[in-house]
Amino acid sequence: MSTTWSALATKALAGTALTRDEARSVLHAPADELLALLDAAFTVRRAHWGRRVSLHVLDNAKVGACPEDCGFCSQSSKYASPSGEAPMKSVDDLVEGARRAHAARAKRYCMVTATRGPSQKVLDTICAAAERIKAELDIELCASLGLLTAAKAQRLASSGVDRFNHNLETSERHYEKIVSTHTWADRVETIQHAKAAGMDTCCGGIVGLGESEDDLLDLAFALRDLDVDSVPVNFLDARPGTPLAAYPLVEPGYALRALCMFRFVHPRTDLRVAGGREITLRALQAMALYPANSIFTQGYLTTGGATPSADHQMIKDAGFELELASGEAAPADPEGVAQIPPPVRRPSLPTVRT
Numbered sequence: 001m002s003t004t005w006s007a008l009a010t011k012a013l014a015g016t017a018l019t020r021d022e023a024r025s026v027l028h029a030p031a032d033e034l035l036a037l038l039d040a041a042f043t044v045r046r047a048h049w050g051r052r053v054s055l056h057v058l059d060n061a062k063v064g065a066c067p068e069d070c071g072f073c074s075q076s077s078k079y080a081s082p083s084g085e086a087p088m089k090s091v092d093d094l095v096e097g098a099r100r101a102h103a104a105r106a107k108r109y110c111m112v113t114a115t116r117g118p119s120q121k122v123l124d125t126i127c128a129a130a131e132r133i134k135a136e137l138d139i140e141l142c143a144s145l146g147l148l149t150a151a152k153a154q155r156l157a158s159s160g161v162d163r164f165n166h167n168l169e170t171s172e173r174h175y176e177k178i179v180s181t182h183t184w185a186d187r188v189e190t191i192q193h194a195k196a197a198g199m200d201t202c203c204g205g206i207v208g209l210g211e212s213e214d215d216l217l218d219l220a221f222a223l224r225d226l227d228v229d230s231v232p233v234n235f236l237d238a239r240p241g242t243p244l245a246a247y248p249l250v251e252p253g254y255a256l257r258a259l260c261m262f263r264f265v266h267p268r269t270d271l272r273v274a275g276g277r278e279i280t281l282r283a284l285q286a287m288a289l290y291p292a293n294s295i296f297t298q299g300y301l302t303t304g305g306a307t308p309s310a311d312h313q314m315i316k317d318a319g320f321e322l323e324l325a326s327g328e329a330a331p332a333d334p335e336g337v338a339q340i341p342p343p344v345r346r347p348s349l350p351t352v353r354t
């Protein structure tokens, strides 16, 4: 292992924060040193997560017609993008989604709504679903519903929602080029409400939004300051009809360096290689398991992704194992999950702009 990268691993393992220049150097690791960098990141990941990989399943509980204008998002009502619209799912549908996630041996099931923040109806549905799922299944629950008040956060926590997701997306400086309908500070406040209510916090961002290297470093260190429990690192998969539609994919080597940088800055955190994994990393997907300890399976909110069977196969082939909601480790089982029927996609209404 290169002395430089092993020294960063030693520092991260000792709990000493990396300097900004050290984090920046990770993004510039020479191609010849990429394996050494991944090895160093893995020593940090292994100290806290072993060889375990947790699977997370997203369920798009309310599709499209969002009043917000996040420039990367095909669910915004501001853009003529093709994700369509569908009303809030029923409690029964959400419970069924959690059963499917559990059958795929996911550690966590995440209910997501395209909303500025949860209406009373959305909150009632999510909370009723959470109570039923927790009574029936051993699975952790996450919700991602937009902006929260302290009271709404409290209601979610007391209904059994373990974790709340709300991403910062990018640096505070770059944010205003991406979103205008709510502020970066609004997002920070929501994470603080979730934390105060006793939920775990999941908060990350997207690489590839036209941000500078300094923006990416700012995001990593801002998340460290917020002391979040989970950091999902997404890679932009540009959606037709959005303002970022022509933005290119992130280079796979840079994506791996970015994941290593996040691991060094967040040694103990549940670090997820999130949306855009398949299309960005392609044949290098398994390499992301060296810095990251969790992945989404069964696709994303508006795009498809690897099946649970394919993800189990990748984990098995790379010599990793699953982490279940109980905290126990279990072997990946590609054949066992191959029979799970794919989620039923509700017909969504095309988005029509006048």
Ligand code: SF4
Pocket (backbone or CB within 6 Å): 066, 067, 068, 069, 070, 073, 074, 075, 076, 077, 113, 114, 115, 116, 146
């Ligand atoms: S990212 Fe969320 S808040 Fe922003 S437009 Fe999409 S659904 Fe709405």
